[in-house]
Amino acid sequence: MILDYLDRSAPNDLHADLCIIGAGAAGIAMARSFIGSSVTVCLVEGGGTHGEESSQALYEGSASGDVPFDTAGSRMRVFGGSCTLWGGGCIPLGDSDMTPRDWVPDSGWPLRHAELAPWYEKARDFCRIDSARGFTDGTFDGPPPRKPLDLDPEVMTNYIFARSPVLFGEAYRDTLAHADNVTVLLHANLLELRANDTASHVTEARIGSLDGRRGRVRARHYVLAAGGIENARILLLSDSVAPGGLGNANDLVGRYFMDHPSGTLGVVRSPHVDRLSRPYERNIRNQRAPLSAEIGLSTTAQGRHRTLNGRVHPFAMEGEVPAGIRALRDLRASLRKPVHNEGALLEARLNTALQNGPRSAASAAPPHAALHALRLGLHFGDVLRALAQKARDHPVVRSERVALVGFFEQAPNRDSRITLDASRDTLGLRRVRMDWRLTDLDRHTYRTLTRLTGDRLAEACEGHFEPARWTVDADLPVEVHGTAHHMGTTRMANDPTQGVVDPACKVFGVGNLHVAGSSVFPTGGWAFPTFTLIALSLRLADRLRILLQACESGGLG
Structure with a gap:
């Protein structure tokens, strides 16, 4: 079912076997994989079903370093996550991307392509690729x-x-809404992960809404699936027991930030x-x-x-665009209904910010449809010639x-990092500070x-x-500029002195805390990261299913 934490009829506190923070590609993939099982899941999302400027503002922060960076304009806080804006590109990492290279310091994964291949197949199904x-x-x-x-x-x-032909928030919303063992909690922002006295076990996730409501989610296991920036921020903010944040005994949380410049x-x-x-x-x-x-x-x-x-x-x-084609484009633009929906306007703004190709010149045409129609009639031959070109699969212009x-x-670089700023957001949490270095x-x-x-x-x-x-x-x-492929801030390693999570994506030193998403990537190749992060998330879900079933049977969890 889906609950809205802004609705006072929703309970303040929730209990589940598994608490997943973040309903983007990773979180939705994991929650969906438990549907129909005996495991109860609480999927916590800070945004709603559509973009909202008030929620998006929680991503604002500061930046320095070698390349300009917009902490709020390069991701989206909404059910479906930043993949609400994605282009659908899916490709697996190559084994050469995962193998240590002697000329690339700190390169290499503790996994290989062959180990991920079965999970890539499951990711292909989740992405609805033939x-x-x-x-x-x-x-x-x-x-x-x-x-x-x-x-x-x-x-x-x-x-x-x-x-991939799907947007995950749209494709799987109804499926999760009708799942008896899954609760999706919208507008519930994670404030902190509370741990026991030794910081070896998470005891609860403190949550809050923008209208001042506060509560908690208690679970056996917790998964951070909030994105390459927010995963690190949450660990750094969770410092009431562990100075410097959970999983940060070796000062590695937030380091090794990478994008695809x-x-x-x-x-x-x-x-x-x-x-x-x-x-x-x-x-x-x-x-x-x-x-x-x-x-x-x-x-x-x-x-x-x-x-x-x-x-x-x-x-x-x-x-040079023929006059008739230019008139046709201007006419179509003038006939589009203006967008006033907050979510659609936010998506349009972020899409413009994330455009990754050369930018086209803006039209300077008159604003009235009648004038465009007149110009189109005068130059309609251009349109007929364009149709003939398109029929032959030739360029129109x-x-x-x-x-x-x-x-x-991007090369792994420990000085390319996320820290916490002194300023605070509406929830009272320290904002993120990005220092992106090449x-x-x-x-x-x-x-x-x-x-x-x-x-x-x-x-x-x-x-x-x-x-x-x-x-x-x-x-x-x-x-160069970023492409919103945030990676590396909770990197995977065999050794806690080299990374934040182990090869099973469990945070070193914290027995029931795990991380899903591209923040665990030690290196990123050039491949679009979504396909790989989904494969890793499904792999993690399978491991957690085994752990939670062992708990039910009286074994160790």
Whole structure:
């Protein structure tokens, strides 16, 4: 069932076998996996079913470091989590991403791809990807709708990702609402995890609403599934017994923050740029392709040039838009009903902030639909020609430029970290402070990928590559930004001196506290993290089911 903590008819305090904090991809996947079992689950979410500015403001914080960072604009506090805004991209990590590399300090997972493969299969089902879509080490099986380029395997590789067609908050809301053994608690913000006197066992989760209500959830086991930033913040805030926060005996909580930095590497100019861009377009005839290709740096090249992993995506930049097409676009825009819903407006604002491709020029057309219709009639021949082009699967608007945009793995760096700020939010909790830092290895990777791929990709369309100045001049600051793939702040390791959680995602030193999500990633490759974090969450759920059933049988939990 679903309860709203703002509704006074909901109880102040709740009890369950398992308490999961955060109803994003990880939390929903875990809660759903217990439906129909004897385990009772309380899924605690700070937001509601739609975005709300008052809840979103709880994510505000401060930032410093090498790259600008918006702590509130890069995630969403709502049932469904930040995946309310995601594009659906799913791809497994490659074993090379999980293996220690001698040129990448603190790299390597205590797991391998083969150990995650069964959970990737379950994640594929949860994401509602066609079961016929097989996958191997670091890629789905093809082919995509359009054949990708033939690349030099010594330098570049075509990786295939699948597209999930669902938003988890929408897809599984009714399922959880009708589950007898699952309680979803909305607008219940976690204030602190309280522990016993030795901080070896969590005794309760203190919760509160923005209207001043306070209560607690008591459970046998607890899982933090609140995202790559908030997981660390919650542990740091839970310091009433453990100085510095739960699981932080070795000062590792919040450290090793990673994202997938992205930046425009340069521009390819050619009269045939569609030969380069079209094979990698993600939408075919205005429909999302179920499979798409990405150009990745080969493992051979990574080892030879001692770089991190990375990919490059060619985005076609429209040339002059014919008057009729411009009028049609303006007419459609003018006929759209204005959005006044708070949730929709918030989603639109965050989507704009998280746009990861080159930005299109804004239309300066007159605001009246009648004027657009008149312009459309005068230039309707442009529309007919465009329809003919679309029927032949050709670009509607001619392009002569392609922007090459890089997306990169980030090197693990203990000085890239989350701490607590002195300022407090509406709940009275210390806000997060982000210090996002890059290393020389990161900068070397950006410039090496540009050098290795720019001219080679230009050859595919008989073009000329013009690198961005920052990629060739080491004295210039790098021009990259985040992509809201928050990772690493509660990293996984075999040794508590190297990480916050063990390979089973249990917090070192705290017997009944676990972490789900990309905050446990020791390294991130270039792969979109959602597919892997769901696989890890389902793996954790299976382990907790065994532990909780052992408790019921009188064994150790």
